[in-house]
Amino acid sequence: LLGGIFRGLGDSETPLKTVAVAAVLNVGADILFVKHFGMGASGAAWATVISQAVSVAVSLVYIKRLRLPLSFKASYIRLDRGIMLQELRIGTPIAIQDLLVGASFLVIQGVVNSISLVASAAIGVGEKVCAFIMLIPSAFAQSMTAFAAQNYGAGLHERNSKALRYGILTSLCFGAVMFVATFFYGDILSSVFTKDSLVAAASHDYLKAYAIDCLLTPVMFCMIGYFNGYGRTSFVMAQGLIGAFLVRIPLCFYFAAQKPASLFLIGLSTPCSSLLQIVLCLWMYARLSRELRHPKIAA
Numbered sequence: 001l002l003g004g005i006f007r008g009l010g011d012s013e014t015p016l017k018t019v020a021v022a023a024v025l026n027v028g029a030d031i032l033f034v035k036h037f038g039m040g041a042s043g044a045a046w047a048t049v050i051s052q053a054v055s056v057a058v059s060l061v062y063i064k065r066l067r068l069p070l071s072f073k074a075s076y077i078r079l080d081r082g083i084m085l086q087e088l089r090i091g092t093p094i095a096i097q098d099l100l101v102g103a104s105f106l107v108i109q110g111v112v113n114s115i116s117l118v119a120s121a122a123i124g125v126g127e128k129v130c131a132f133i134m135l136i137p138s139a140f141a142q143s144m145t146a147f148a149a150q151n152y153g154a155g156l157h158e159r160n161s162k163a164l165r166y167g168i169l170t171s172l173c174f175g176a177v178m179f180v181a182t183f184f185y186g187d188i189l190s191s192v193f194t195k196d197s198l199v200a201a202a203s204h205d206y207l208k209a210y211a212i213d214c215l216l217t218p219v220m221f222c223m224i225g226y227f228n229g230y231g232r233t234s235f236v237m238a239q240g241l242i243g244a245f246l247v248r249i250p251l252c253f254y255f256a257a258q259k260p261a262s263l264f265l266i267g268l269s270t271p272c273s274s275l276l277q278i279v280l281c282l283w284m285y286a287r288l289s290r291e292l293r294h295p296k297i298a299a
Helices: 002-008 013-036 040-065 081-113 117-133 135-154 157-190 197-213 217-229 233-257 263-293
Strands: none
Touching: 002 013, 002 040, 002 135, 013 040, 081 117, 081 233, 081 263, 117 135, 117 157, 117 197, 117 263, 135 157, 135 217, 157 197, 157 217, 197 263, 217 233, 217 263, 233 263
């Protein structure tokens, strides 16, 4: 919540600092609790909770000393039915999408688990690599949301359109680099998480398909961030669920049923989903552009 407020004010540096504090503390506490005290998974959980608490405390101290463009007092923390309903209207579709899309990847993991132990481990390693790969497109999506929302409020729609184009082009440059790294050197990336050569090779096979998604997600994520900034979160939810449950999961089941099952083909279900979602986003962008040019007609 605090990070979202700062990003809404155009300050993405402060959330970075507080997260960095939490990350460093989390690593240190993991080593202390797990390695030295032998607390295992419980120690790792406590390290996470403590680091997040410190991050919040640091944020509050920083806010206390910072000169904000708005006043804030403890008495302001109260229930406001109108604002709460507005936040729920905008935020609930995003939460539902994240929940169900995350569940769709669990379904894929479950399907692959039935193939073989190596395939199961390979997908687990591949998803860890993918989580790292998706950091940059996710950052662009968050930035685009904050930027689009600010300019939407100011009525600067053309500025938003330019930001979307430049955001996609810039993100695509990073995506191209990640495509090369993932497609040609996926086994090296996988070896960071596993020392088993068979698992690393199988993970590379999966990542070759995911590498294609590196060229698609920069477009899709920037457009999703753009629509979120305009409050079109219901559409964002709809396109995400369509991609997950009408393309990604059915294709995963189909490719997994082929003999022999190929992790490359199973991985292709993700870029196929992204491609359909981009088509839907382009349709929505054209529709939204017409509404912004002719608000009276849209009304």
